[in-house]
Amino acid sequence: MATSSSVTHLQAPLWQLLQATAGVAQAVHHGRSMTAAIEQVPKDLRPGVQALSFQAMRWWGRAVALRKLLARKAPPASADALLCTALALSWRDDLAPYAVHTLVNQAVEAARRHKDMRAQAPFVNACLRRFLRERDALLLATDKEVTAQWNHPSWWVKRVQHDHPDQWTAILEAAQSAAPMTLRVNQQHHTAADYLAALQEQGIAGKLVSTAGMPSGVQLDKAVPVHLLPGFAQGHVSVQDAAAQWAAPLLLKGLQAAGPSLRLLDACAAPGGKTGHLLECAPTAQVLALDVDPQRCERIQQNVDRLQVQAQIVAADAADTAKWWDGQLFDGILLDAPCTASGIGRRHPDVRWLRRETDVQQLAAIQAKLLKALWPLVKPGGRLLYCTCSVFRAEGETQIQTFVQHNTDALILPSPGHLTPSNVISEISLRDNDMGEHDGFYYALLEKRSI
Numbered sequence: 143m144a145t146s147s148s149v150t151h152l153q154a155p156l157w158q159l160l161q162a163t164a165g166v167a168q169a170v171h172h173g174r175s176m177t178a179a180i181e182q183v184p185k186d187l188r189p190g191v192q193a194l195s196f197q198a199m200r201w202w203g204r205a206v207a208l209r210k211l212l213a214r215k216a217p218p219a220s221a222d223a224l225l226c227t228a229l230a231l232s233w234r235d236d237l238a239p240y241a242v243h244t245l246v247n248q249a250v251e252a253a254r255r256h257k258d259m260r261a262q263a264p265f266v267n268a269c270l271r272r273f274l275r276e277r278d279a280l281l282l283a284t285d286k287e288v289t290a291q292w293n294h295p296s297w298w299v300k301r302v303q304h305d306h307p308d309q310w311t312a313i314l315e316a317a318q319s320a321a322p323m324t325l326r327v328n329q330q331h332h333t334a335a336d337y338l339a340a341l342q343e344q345g346i347a348g349k350l351v352s353t354a355g356m357p358s359g360v361q362l363d364k365a366v367p368v369h370l371l372p373g374f375a376q377g378h379v380s381v382q383d384a385a386a387q388w389a390a391p392l393l394l395k396g397l398q399a400a401g402p403s404l405r406l407l408d409a410c411a412a413p414g415g416k417t418g419h420l421l422e423c424a425p426t427a428q429v430l431a432l433d434v435d436p437q438r439c440e441r442i443q444q445n446v447d448r449l450q451v452q453a454q455i456v457a458a459d460a461a462d463t464a465k466w467w468d469g470q471l472f473d474g475i476l477l478d479a480p481c482t483a484s485g486i487g488r489r490h491p492d493v494r495w496l497r498r499e500t501d502v503q504q505l506a507a508i509q510a511k512l513l514k515a516l517w518p519l520v521k522p523g524g525r526l527l528y529c530t531c532s533v534f535r536a537e538g539e540t541q542i543q544t545f546v547q548h549n550t551d552a553l554i555l556p557s558p559g560h561l562t563p564s565n566v567i568s569e570i571s572l573r574d575n576d577m578g579e580h581d582g583f584y585y586a587l588l589e590k591r592s593i
């Protein structure tokens with residue numbers, strides 16, 4: 143019997159969903175993103191597999207620790223993925239999407255009905271029955287393991303502890319629940335309050351959220367398909383986390399006095415969420431949107447088309463300025479740099495398992511290279527907004543402190559700094575805690591001194 147509203151509508155038998163979810167987990171284990179793996183799942187299974195995969199990834203640390211107790215030697219990869227999937231979904235009664243006995247029975251059925259796992263079905267059955275019999279003792283034994291306790295790799299836990307000694311538990315816990323659907327209201331068409339009223343008329347409940355002190359978005363009580371949002375196709379509203387909605391107002395606030403034809407660069411723009419927001423806030427600005435990935439550039443085009451705004455979109459490496467820059471300085475540059483995405487674990491619970499510890503320094507080096515290449519392109523008196531969706535200081539505060547030490551013409555203006563992820567169960571008190579729930583982000587606004 144289903145106990146979660148997210149999976150009650152499903153027609154496919156549970157064993158089939160579990161097989162496909164184990165396939166997704168195996169793909170993540172091989173370095174593929176969960177989103178890409180779910181796209182390969184047959185359409186009729188996809189919503190159910192998505193719901194189960196998100197949950198399995200959130201509790202994968204606990205599941206692997208339990209599996210190690212149940213079977214010292216891992217079974218072949220596909221059976222291991224199925225076993226861990228079943229354990230991740232059933233280790234706690236109150237979180238299990240189905241009755242735990244049903245999950246166990248159906249996981250064994252999934253093994254029996256899969257040609258690569260059939261031979262392992264008795265082993266899967268034995269492990270899961272033992273889990274049911276000895277659950278309390280097994281859980282107690284795994285409690286001591288950092289990865290099981292926090293459901294993140296141990297290097298990740300250590301880094302968050304080190305970087306945020308007062309908030310590390312809240313940051314890790316925030317990644318364990320689903321993120322809300324947050325909307326950015328296009329102020330060219332509606333105020334956020336008017337749009338909220340329009341939603342309520344459609345029976346869609348939500349509340350206002352603020353960015354940079356202005357009510358600009360709406361957090362929905364329950365996610366809805368975008369086609370149900372009034373004016374979505376016409377660009378009256380976009381889906382964007384509250385923390386990401388800070389970028390455009392932060393960059394534009396002090397720049398708009400420079401006149402209506404601001405020259406702006408969005409250096410790492412795809413899929414174009416922030417490009418669109420910049421143009422909603424400054425419709426007369428000339429915006430150049432770059433991204434190194436030509437396919438992702440198509441997403442920027444789709445986004446600006448929907449919003450009915452204009453941007454020049456170029457596929458290029460932003461650091462290789464000789465290839466794309468026309469020699470004219472920019473009033474403002476947004477550098478939403480590639481990063482570990484450690485701040486968006488609520489939305490992408492696979493990322494923690496995909497990353498390696500060495501990625502942090504590699505990505506920090508790319509961010510430093512982009513900052514170094516783009517800073518000379520800012521006009522004296524102009525601004526560069528640096529941001530990452532990361533909670534690691536190496537990709538935020540440390541990166542920017544190092545940059546300003548080496549660039550004496552760079553002044554850090556009042557900036558949010560590290561916005562640690564917040565959700566309903568979190569007790570974090572934020573500097574601007576009128577934002578509702580939001581992802582982890584880092585923002586630093588730099589002004590170029592006229593020397």
Ligand SMILES: C[S@@+](CC[C@H](N)C(=O)[O-])C[C@H]1O[C@@H](n2cnc3c(N)ncnc32)[C@H](O)[C@@H]1O
Nearest residue numbers: 410411412413414415416433434459460478480
């Ligand atoms: C965090 S995402 C940007 C999200 C985007 N700003 C938005 O709000 O929708 C980072 C982007 O940087 C792009 N990227 C990575 N390295 C780059 C480079 N050297 N030059 C330009 N874009 C790059 C990636 O392809 C990715 O689309």
